[in-house]
Amino acid sequence: MLYRALETLPHVPSITPSAAKFYEKAESSVLASSGFDSQIDGFLGYSEELLDILHQINMKEPTHHQASMNADILLGRLNVIISRDVKQPPRVSISSLSSQAGRDFALCNKVFQQATLIQLYRQLYGLASSSEQIQSAIHTIHEMIENMAQGEPCHTWVAMAMPLFTVGCEAYNEDQKTFILDKIHKLEICIGSLHVKIIEQALKDIWKLREDFGDYEGNLCAEYLLEKLSYNIVLF
Template sequence: MSAIFDGGFVYSSNRLTPVAPAPPPDAELDSTSDSSFSSSQQQASSMQSTQNLNSSDFDLAIPMSVDPLSFMAPSDRHLLQYFMYNASRALATHSLVHQEVCEVILPMAVVNQALLHATLALAAIHRNSFMFNAHNTLGDNGKDDVAHFTTTSIAHLRRELQKPAGDSLGPKLATIRTLFLCEAISGSPTLRTWRSHFLGAKALFSSMEWERGIQDIKKDPSLPFLRRWYNITEALVALTPEGLAEESPDFSGPRSLCGPNDSQTCIDAYTGCTDDLAGALREIGALARERRRRTKGPGLRPQLSEAEFLRMADRLEMLIQGMITRDRSGTAVYNVSGPPGLSVKEFEEFLLCNEAYQHTALIHIHRQIRLLSSDSPLIQDCVKRIIDCVSRIKPAATLSPLTLLTTPLFTAGCEARGTDRGKIIVLLKEMYNHLHLPNMKRALEVLEDFWWASADGKTSWESFSSTFNVFF
């Protein structure tokens, strides 16, 4: 059994163990023969009595359909409908993604209590964003609803994780994904628990791949979708100050700039970026974490010398710049993954979203690995380009790549100067007013606090952010 203990949560996954077969019928025959004989007599008598009744004495009403949500309280049913028609659309980049989420998640949610309550919590968080009072705070009822759904979901999930391995892991991973999203978009000042959910998903994926093999994973239609969520989440977690702390980084270098599969690279409509960019973000995060380790502990034996850090930074920058050139040409990125149905304008907006993440990667290379100052022209050029990319995406209340762009804007905001800060304020406010995702509002609050704290020029983002664990 593997387990993750973090933030008060416990994630565990049992190794595959054969379930003991049921005892043969003969084992219990003697002890139940009398009662079975008596029961048989009663059934025979009942059947005879029924046959003697005239069929006209019955007026059987056969329902034309069965309501799969009849077990739910009216308020919960309303909230699930809110998720389907409102919250899930605000979180989706496109109608194709929204359809995929509904087809994968909702059928599992109606038969799995852990996933159902996590989904209700996510819906309640989005709905509550419309219910702030005059003091810009949420009433106790809204907070209590989210806490109730989340706690109930975790309680059911814990029980499911203790069952013998062998049943589908799809609902468990879908529950963890939804709980992670609850923490990531909630805008709560206490954002520690998102990491425990991420590590829980990591433990389940690792256990599943070790025990069942890739072919068995492909048999569950929900797992490819959940793997896409995990891959981009892992890449973004790698960029946080704590990084992927449990892993030993591989500094063998990034992949070739002109790999054989470059012509097949495509943007994933769910993640808003190319698959190879997600891999590069993980490499950048691993190198940045090693750089922080070397800076904070000069006495530790470093894995890389200063010259090697700079050489790796050069290679990673060349990798990202090569992606930008390729994607701007419009020849290598042939489509967004999934069925056709994108207009030219929609495809251009996904390219802008992807480029915003590419410049986010460059900021991390320059700041975290090269250790350039925030006012470096290389960094400020990336800030301006991120602002430009986001500004060119049409504002929309639902089904927009803007739902993914809090991270690039927040990264740019940490380095922004002068009028660029005002532009980021406008963009985050506009995004929140359309999509009502609380993390957008929270990102702006954190940025404004940081700008005020760093006005003297002595407070860096690294020192300011060390007091809390942010994930936007």
């Protein structure tokens, strides 16, 4: 399964009074702390609380109604975390860091937040790659990535497989594809691992299959396409 491979790891809501209650509940939950650490893990490159959201995105709910409520709550919770970290950047679990490394960790965490947002919109709301919400998150990731140290010397870039693959799965025009292939090439330079080549080939195969199906807006979920292609992607 596409996102379950992490293991380090359809409706679009409007802001109605009932939806607002979900966001209030999410905010209360985050502010009160649910036992998950908000600091950036020096190994993962993002926070433990974000990992919990990724895990919950992949949990299957028994009914559509429950899945819808869960999606609203998770979206509210994630947006609260994103807003909170803008106002008060989280600490990194590594004691001594250069200013550049600390900046890269902060950006890496924010990139993972946006990648999680993409997964939530795609998996729980069924939005297409071309949707405004997913494209907005992709644009934000692009801007953040351009401000990170890439390739060698390796720092937080070694942790970037998941967000790069997530963005690649939603790439539906040539500019986006070219951008993500360049970043994956830099990941390969940094890691020097065969699995990066597999990720690159998987993306190319997904893009070709979408073209074969005439899906030029990214309506088909990459998880479905990967299953058809018999890929088992590991993103760590």
